[in-house]
Amino acid sequence: MYLATTNIDWSVLAPIILPLIIIQIILMIIAFVSLYKAEATRGPKWVWALIILFVNILGSVAYFVIGRKDA
Amino acid sequence: MRQWSLFFRKEMLEMTRSYKWLWVPIVFLLYGVMQPISMYFLPDILKHAGNMPEGTIINIPTPTGPEELAQTLGQYDTIGILILVLAMMGILSAERQSGVISMIFVKPISYLSYVGAKWASIIALSGASFLIGYAGAWYYSHFLMSPIPVGAAIQGALLYVLWLSFIGSLLLFVSSFLNSAAAIAFTTIGGAVILSVLSGLLPRYLAWSPSNLSKMAMEFIQTGTTSMNLTAILVLSIGCIVACLCGTVLVISRRQKV
Numbered sequence: 146m147y148l149a150t151t152n153i154d155w156s157v158l159a160p161i162i163l164p165l166i167i168i169q170i171i172l173m174i175i176a177f178v179s180l181y182k183a184e185a186t187r188g189p190k191w192v193w194a195l196i197i198l199f200v201n202i203l204g205s206v207a208y209f210v211i212g213r214k215d216a
Numbered sequence: 217m218r219q220w221s222l223f224f225r226k227e228m229l230e231m232t233r234s235y236k237w238l239w240v241p242i243v244f245l246l247y248g249v250m251q252p253i254s255m256y257f258l259p260d261i262l263k264h265a266g267n268m269p270e271g272t273i274i275n276i277p278t279p280t281g282p283e284e285l286a287q288t289l290g291q292y293d294t295i296g297i298l299i300l301v302l303a304m305m306g307i308l309s310a311e312r313q314s315g316v317i318s319m320i321f322v323k324p325i326s327y328l329s330y331v332g333a334k335w336a337s338i339i340a341l342s343g344a345s346f347l348i349g350y351a352g353a354w355y356y357s358h359f360l361m362s363p364i365p366v367g368a369a370i371q372g373a374l375l376y377v378l379w380l381s382f383i384g385s386l387l388l389f390v391s392s393f394l395n396s397a398a399a400i401a402f403t404t405i406g407g408a409v410i411l412s413v414l415s416g417l418l419p420r421y422l423a424w425s426p427s428n429l430s431k432m433a434m435e436f437i438q439t440g441t442t443s444m445n446l447t448a449i450l451v452l453s454i455g456c457i458v459a460c461l462c463g464t465v466l467v468i469s470r471r472q473k474v
Contacts, residue, residue: 172242179235202246209239210302
């Protein structure tokens, strides 16, 4: 609702925000690749997939620190 | 020296295989970049937040570039150190628990080259990650806020790398005598926090403490000089790093002989 009433100038915003979003997506992809390749993880794989997907940066960090067995 | 380089390459390979060379720099870069961006957009975010009473006026001065870069270091003081310690808490204890360390020292290998390679790999990863994140924060603070004097920023970065090296050495020393990874992380972070708090509370007695390195780095970035005793802090920090290394070698050699 607020988005509709306030006009956000995306042409100013995009060059600042986009790199941040791209780096976050790269981190997420690396975490997913590692999760896919891993033979076994601490805890079920699908839970880790959800954590990586929905917990922004710290989800991937938590997977790398806690989830990986060979870490 | 040949042993050292062999172990160093082995550590690098292990860090690459466990994706540490990918995720640690990326996380540092994210936190470094996020700080200036969120400060830049803070007035807009508050304006659009919606649940403010009508007519509220919030006046937040936009920080200058150097101020913002120094704030990023403050961010690294908490979350950066946490991530580095979490990433490397198992560097020694994992090898001890799996028994690899006993197998290595069956052969005539100097403890110093083994510990030195571990230490160098910790410094390489934490230094590189920090510098990547710092460069990102510098870039954004420069273009969103105001230009940052290059010399001061580089001096600040070098001081901060030394602070991270101190924490890395402390981590290595702690992991030489503790077995559980959680205990190692807890002790290292606790030690760093206690040191910082104490030097804040008792500035007269701990004027030379290594924990002043990060404060000094922030001062350098903002003003270009420091009010603290630079030489004394540098000497004491390097002394602490060497002491941690010697302590690690000593503890490991004692443990292996028994």
